[in-house]
Amino acid sequence: MIKKLLLLGNGFDLAHDIPTSYTDFLQWWLDKKKNDLGINNATFNDVNIIRITHPTHSYALPADEWNYKYVEDQLNSNAVRWKNDFLLKIFRQVNRNKNKGYWVNIEELYYQELLSHFRKSPKGDIKLLNANLNRVKKLLIEYLKSDLVREKIKSSKKRFDFSKYGKDDLIVCFNYTNTIEKYYDTWPDEKSRPQVIPIHGSLSDKNYPIIFGYGDEIDPGYKELQDQNDNELLTHFKTFQYLQGSYHAQLEWFLKSNSYDVEILGMSCGLSDRVLLNTILDRKECIDINIKCYPDRADFIDKCYNLSRHFKNPSTVRSKIRGFSDESIIK
Template sequence: MNRLILIGNGFDLAHDIKTSFNDFISDYFCSAVNSFFDNGYYSDILLEINFKDDFSYYDPKPKPVTNETVYDVADKLNKSRDINFKFNSLLLSKVYSKTSILKWVDIEIEFFNVLLATKHGYKGPKEVEAIKKVNEQLEYLKLKLIEYLSKQESQFNNTSIKNPLADSFREEIKKHEIVTINLTEDKLPNNLYFLNFNYTKTFEDYFKICQRHIPSKFNYIHGNLSGEYGKPIFGFGDEFDKKYLEFEDEKNNELFKHIKSFEYLQN
């Protein structure tokens, strides 16, 4: 009898590590807006914030902007007649519209929708170039995400371990919970297997505790931040989506660059 333990984003959130996509995007906009107030401009391949004409002062300057206040401040900048608040990326624009209102976003689904819209909006060589640009924008976001999560991961240490959780991983398999065979008594698992869907190593301290008592293994199914267990996999994953089937008739490899199943094979 073995136990499979699935580790998802809720595991990090339960340890007060802000690793949701919304936390990341809010932090990205927070850094961009604060940089604008500090330097008078901000620019990357996704977003530009600068003054129009010779205008170089904005009042009031609400520094420092936090993740909690960033969307209110960004909206004011966006509506200001004296400031250019320009999205260079349809993907980031869609993500912004969702997070500023709903406080939640699935970046990977938004990426797929933008990929689909781009495919329908261009033909021939222009389509290939447009898809490349969308992929470059997601790649940039991916690098920013890795940078952000690395900072979040560094905040976790042994003092954050929740002992009841560690105990639950090692508890006996209850005989009344098993329907495939008849157990005569409760039984300790022969092996534990941690399947980690996160990029972070938060679970590894729990793994080490368990390994002292029960043979244990782990797998980073999406890779990890350092790349030791595979480069981080980030992209669209629902190959059963009817719209995805449209891609399979295309001869454009750029469409598949950030499709998860292709990345899984590379790890």
């Protein structure tokens, strides 16, 4: 019997109009700080993030114009000191990217910064980079626990039919939110419900907090870091964070014990989860891969490009990934 495996990414939340892209997160932070940042003839200090002294009137903008692009374009003078250089780079990336704000881009940015610091002569401050990522992570947790996000989850309506999934199937959720719980009434009781694994942790589990880092240990740069015998370089790699709980082991058991079809919903399938996606998709037990895309064929092709990087043999990509059809598009 071929079982079913559903992979849920951040696009699942976005499809429910829950503001969980990193652009939403940055705008939330700016909305919290805009009054302070707009004060004239004053000093503003957000611990470990940014310090502004004697700001001029040019910083004071109407609320509807205060956004992440303004931060990069205007807050650039001797009066501004970014204490969290990594957050500043996130702001800059927002303006360059044409994507929908997938968090995988931030994780990939961290990895490139890590390699850049490591290869510098003399070496950059790895501890500071890791501390800055932890501060961004802390802000993200604060945002996802905010009334804004919680109310959006509470008021959101179900958009998908998961009734085809049963007790022998598996749902792997890469999100930190509990949106999937809205669908629990699809099944008559807990025993008939598919197992749900929050592979990247959750906001409510102190024993398995959210996993936010990088997961491409296949990349040649990782071998350089690993060979240094410096654990600080490996702190934010997902492999070691998965080992802090049992969810990855449960996933491995399912993969080894069954033949299965995969449906991918709301994932960009980028390199930040390369090893995990390779583990799931590039094995004989995985029979068929069905990609759900939004808003059109171009997104489907983009995801195919990303998925191809998780396979060793190009022919496997062609044989496993189901071709595009009208049913591939999330309505």
